[in-house]
Amino acid sequence: MSDWDGLSGEQDQRGRRDDGYGQGSGQAQPEGARRMRHVQRPGPQASRQQPQQPPHRPAQAPAVAPYVPPQQDGSYNPAGGYDSGYNTGQVYGGGQPPTGPHGRGPGGPGGPARPAGPAPDWRKRIKIGSIVLVSGLLVTGIGTYFWADSNVRREVDLSKVIERPKEGDCTTYLIVGSDSREGMSAEEKKKLHTGSAEGKRTDSMMILAKCSSGNTMISLPRDSDVEIPSFIGSESGTKFAGKGKRTKLNAAYAQDGPELLVRTVEFNTGLRIDHYAEIGFAGFANIVDALGGVELNIEKGFKDEKSGADFKEGTQTLNGEQSLAYVRTRYAFAESDLQRTKNQQKFLSALASQAATPSTILNPFSLYPMLGAGLDTLIVDKDMSLWDMGQMFFAMKGINGGDGLSMNMPISGQRGGNLVWDKTKVRQLVQQIQKDEKVTVRGN
Numbered sequence: 001m002s003d004w005d006g007l008s009g010e011q012d013q014r015g016r017r018d019d020g021y022g023q024g025s026g027q028a029q030p031e032g033a034r035r036m037r038h039v040q041r042p043g044p045q046a047s048r049q050q051p052q053q054p055p056h057r058p059a060q061a062p063a064v065a066p067y068v069p070p071q072q073d074g075s076y077n078p079a080g081g082y083d084s085g086y087n088t089g090q091v092y093g094g095g096q097p098p099t100g101p102h103g104r105g106p107g108g109p110g111g112p113a114r115p116a117g118p119a120p121d122w123r124k125r126i127k128i129g130s131i132v133l134v135s136g137l138l139v140t141g142i143g144t145y146f147w148a149d150s151n152v153r154r155e156v157d158l159s160k161v162i163e164r165p166k167e168g169d170c171t172t173y174l175i176v177g178s179d180s181r182e183g184m185s186a187e188e189k190k191k192l193h194t195g196s197a198e199g200k201r202t203d204s205m206m207i208l209a210k211c212s213s214g215n216t217m218i219s220l221p222r223d224s225d226v227e228i229p230s231f232i233g234s235e236s237g238t239k240f241a242g243k244g245k246r247t248k249l250n251a252a253y254a255q256d257g258p259e260l261l262v263r264t265v266e267f268n269t270g271l272r273i274d275h276y277a278e279i280g281f282a283g284f285a286n287i288v289d290a291l292g293g294v295e296l297n298i299e300k301g302f303k304d305e306k307s308g309a310d311f312k313e314g315t316q317t318l319n320g321e322q323s324l325a326y327v328r329t330r331y332a333f334a335e336s337d338l339q340r341t342k343n344q345q346k347f348l349s350a351l352a353s354q355a356a357t358p359s360t361i362l363n364p365f366s367l368y369p370m371l372g373a374g375l376d377t378l379i380v381d382k383d384m385s386l387w388d389m390g391q392m393f394f395a396m397k398g399i400n401g402g403d404g405l406s407m408n409m410p411i412s413g414q415r416g417g418n419l420v421w422d423k424t425k426v427r428q429l430v431q432q433i434q435k436d437e438k439v440t441v442r443g444n
Contacts, residue, residue: 148371149386156258156276156381160232162239163263165272168434170211173392174262174273176253177204177327177344180280180377192281192308192324200280202250202261203328204344207271209433210395215404216439217349217396218429219341220265222250224409225418229267234259248418258379268421271430275388276381283377284327285320287351290373291360293317294351296326304329323347337419338444341408349400356393407443 180200205220226249230242234257252264262273279287288294297315309325309332318326327347333339360366380389398404410425429441 148375151371151375152384152386152389153375153379154382154384155379156262156278157234158259158262158273158276158381158383160234160259161263161266162230162232163267165266165270166434167272167274169436170209170433171274171388171391172271172433173208173210173275173277173395174265175206175208175348175392176202176258176261176276176278177284178253178278178280179203180282188282192285192321202253204341205249205261205265206341206345206348207265207269207273208392208395209439210391211433211436213436213438215395215398216433217345217399217404217406218443219345219406219408220249221337221341221408221411221419222248223337223417223419224249225415225420226252226264226268228252228255228260228264231256231260231263246415246418258381269426269430271433275384275392277384277389277392278379279374280377281324283374285324286373286376287320287355287370288318288323289320290369291351291354291366293319294323294347294354296347296350298326302329302332304332306331323351338408338411342406345399345406349396349406352393352396353400356390356397405439407441410441410443 178200179202202222205222207216207218207220209216209218225246227244227246228242228251230240232239249261249264253261258276258278262276265271266273295315295317298311298313301311301313303310304325307325307328307330308321309329311322311326327340327344329343330336330340354360355370360370395404399406410422410429411419412422413420425441425443429439431437432439432441
């Protein structure tokens with residue numbers, strides 16, 4: 001058998017098996033062409049002349065160089081397009097990068113590495129987010145301001161008050177709690193122990209002086225002995241002459257409302273009142289409930305059937321009904337009116353302290369219910385803005401935090417059951433407030 005007869009699959013003289021591939025030859029004549037994987041097997045006539053083949057080895061895929069975009073390997077030519085690096089007519093032709101299931105390209109599993117974009121600018125994103133947040137709060141705040149401002153009842157005209165004292169260096173507020181049952185149902189009146197009396201009377205009165213030297217809250221007992229001066233009727237416009245008659249302070253309100261009350265307070269104290277604020281029973285209780293209650297430390301427990309009060313000693317959270325009972329109770333104390341005014345000051349300061357906080361003012365879910373609960377019964381003077389109301393609340397909050405003084409009007413005695421003010425102390429107190437000096441006078 002010839003050594004070239006490799007198709008028989010038999011072994012040669014050395015024991016090697018002919019697999020049909022050439023094994024080389026020592027003869028002078030050149031070895032025949034080898035059979036390659038991509039070359040078609042020869043026909044029957046040429047098959048007997050195939051050279052012996054080397055042992056079979058597993059075929060390995062040719063290494064594929066990673067594809068580099070032309071913009072990065074420097075071969076990109078804006079004028080002439082992409083330079084493939086191959087001559088025309090080569091395997092890839094056309095200068096395009098290899099693609100397909102085994103190459104890097106849109107069809108390959110790895111996909112072409114698209115040109116990476118710039119890294120996210122987090123500073124810019126945070127800045128934009130902050131601007132959006134602040135803008136949202138600003139829009140909400142402005143909307144809340146106009147909504148609340150349109151619902152404020154500016155019904156008191158202080159321009160009708162005559163013979164007014166000179167203006168001082170502090171801003172003064174006359175804060176009044178009335179027993180108005182306006183808008184209350186029969187069930188609410190029963191629940192809050194308000195009774196069903198028609199009209200309204202002053203249940204509490206106090207002067208708040210907002211000064212740079214310190215804020216001062218002065219309670220005016222409703223049984224204070226005062227003189228009703230001459231005044232202009234708020235409805236009729238008729239001037240009524242003063243008769244020198246002395247009566248209880250709350251009689252002024254009952255006779256001609258807020259304007260005469262302001263006129264009487266100014267006449268008997270010599271202190272000019274800049275703003276007036278009044279709230280009724282229902283609004284007071286609703287504000288407390290909208291805040292989720294007011295925390296208060298009650299130093300000594302007490303009961304009062306008329307107001308519905310029933311309190312134990314210690315710190316506790318009062319709801320609207322309990323709060324109204326607390327500030328109205330008078331018959332449970334020996335010094336009925338004076339102790340009640342002290343309780344009123346204490347409670348209002350605590351209320352303002354909890355209402356005038358960022359968690360309430362900056363949170364529309366807290367601010368809207370609180371404003372909505374009180375605006376229905378809150379009555380102020382025509383020149384009082386929401387800013388002035390905010391200043392009033394923050395001044396009361398400061399007093400509760402120790403930045404100010406709360407006191408009763410100094411009392412020197414009684415006349416016919418009415419409390420007589422100490423004229424000397426009152427005069428000194430008024431002068432210190434007018435000049436924005438630290439208040440050194442102490443009341444009862």
